[in-house]
Amino acid sequence: MTLAPLDWAVLLAYLAVVLLIGFWFARRNTSTEEYFVGGRRFRGWVIGLSLVGTSISSITFLAYPADAFKTGWLRYLPNLALPLALVMAARVFLPFFRRGNMTSAYEFLELRFGPSVRVYGAVAFIVAQLVRLAMILWLLSLLILQLVEVSPTTAIIAAGLFVGLYTVVGGIDAVIWTDVLQTLVLLLGGLLCVWVVVEALPGGLGQVFREAGAAGKFALSEWRDGEPQPVRWGLSLSEKTATMMLFIGLTNWLTEYSSNQNTVQRYCASRSTREARRGLWVYLFTALPVWAFYMLLGTALWVFFQHHPDPVAEAVLAGTAKAETIVPWFITEYLPAGVAGLVVAAALAAAMSSLDSSINSVATVAIVDLYRRHLRTGLDDRHYLRSARWVATAVTVLMIVGALWLNGADTHTLQDTSTILVSLFGGGMLGLYLLGFLSRRGDARAAWWGIVATLLFTSWTVLTNEGMLPATLSAPFDLYYTGLIGNLVMFVVGYGAALYWPRRAR
DSSP, X not given: OOOOHHHHHHHHHHHHHHHHHHHHHHTTOSSHHHHHHGGGOBOHXXXXXXHHHXXXXXXXXXXXXXXXXXXXXXXXXXXXXXXXXXXXXXXXXXXXXXXXXXXXXXXXXXXXXXXXXXXXXXHHHHHHHHHHHHHXXXXXXXXXXXXXXOOHHHHHHHHHHHHHHHHHHHHHHHHHHHHHHHHHHHHHHHHHHHHHXXXXXXXXXXHHHHHHHHTTTTSSXXXXXXXXXXOOOSOOSSSOOHHHHHHHHHHHHHHHHHHOHHHHHHHHHBSSHXXXXXXXXXXXXXXXXXXXXXXXXXXXXXXXXXXXXXXXXXXXXXXXXXXXXXXXXXXXHHSOTTHHHHHHHHHHHHHHHHHHXXXXXXXXXXXXXXXXXXXXXXXXXXXXXXXXXXXXXXXXXXHHHHHHHHHTSOOXXXXXXXXXXXXXXXXXXXXXXXXXXXXXXXXXXXXXXXXXXXXXXXXXXXXXXTTOSOXXXXXXXXXXXXXXXXXXXXXXXXXXXXXXXXXXXX
């Protein structure tokens, strides 16, 4: 509500460019091959930057600084497992998807286990993405509420419809190129935020490191009652240790690069295997510094508000206001005219670059793995293209409904919540893919034994999370480990079943 006319001009110009990109690429979308994988012609640097945009969402722009502002740097630790995961993906997963000239990540499951397992993989992905979409759109609405005097419902609906519009009409071409633009705007916006904070402190950046370091704000710690509780190294399922956080990170990143359609679709859209690999390295050397940078922004804001007392900052630290409001509040109240508009555009970019990718990926999976494969086979490609647009529209509607529900939910910091939700809805997918990649034993029967065991395990953790079980039956481990343990359950049970049911000849 305090943006200057220059800020609004910058912001509206950015939104207009994004919309124009969507309609520009709409002309190319005459086939599903173009709509889903862009004709398989993208360079590695484009793929890499689009992956950055997809993964660096509102959870990065708003929730990472919020977490660092309120606590410490513990939740950055899982990101350090990314290099190992990317090496494995580049050598094992990526070449397979490229050789098969695939469009969907779940085509592999049918080749290895059969059509029923492919359906499971597709449905698990769609459910997880719908949760993610709702969360990111809700975070975006928090920023919009700082800018204009509208209701949360209006903010959520307007933002959701805008993103849905250019994604539905533009397909993967629009998604990838807007993601590249949004990544660049995102980087510039974060740099401007830190620059304003540093300029406002007499001691500059050195003051941030001195004061935050002395207060334990850089520590790998849990925070309770405003005080850091150091996290030890070691193996444990009952507490968050640094070692276990790295294992969580490795599990999440391997899942992302072996079975997540958002990523596999980028493999398939690349011009060659070499370009796809190059995209992974561009992503690695861009994303890791950017995540650290946004954690640093939250820490710098904590130092800033120690010297510039503010009721909103105090409410966040006291737990009476949501931590994710701190960055939007800083943008609208403390940034100079022009700069604020660009940073707001960066915040919008953070959300839109993730939303558009997920909408397109869900539409791709729904058509390729479910509708065209099982429900309406052998029809004209134009029919499937029209159907893909209708599915993308339906996903947009579900995203908006989910964000409206989340707006009334009671959450801790969203980084915390997102980690738990990803674990709960991950469906043991990494364990399933590793069973397929690393072993020739077993078929659909073995895979389904693993799936059922994982679903039972996941249901148990959900009931524990909701407090619906007596203490003697509750999960005796931190829910952060749900995804890690779930993948182990999937692999061990599936492999064990494969020993009893040899793979059938097809």
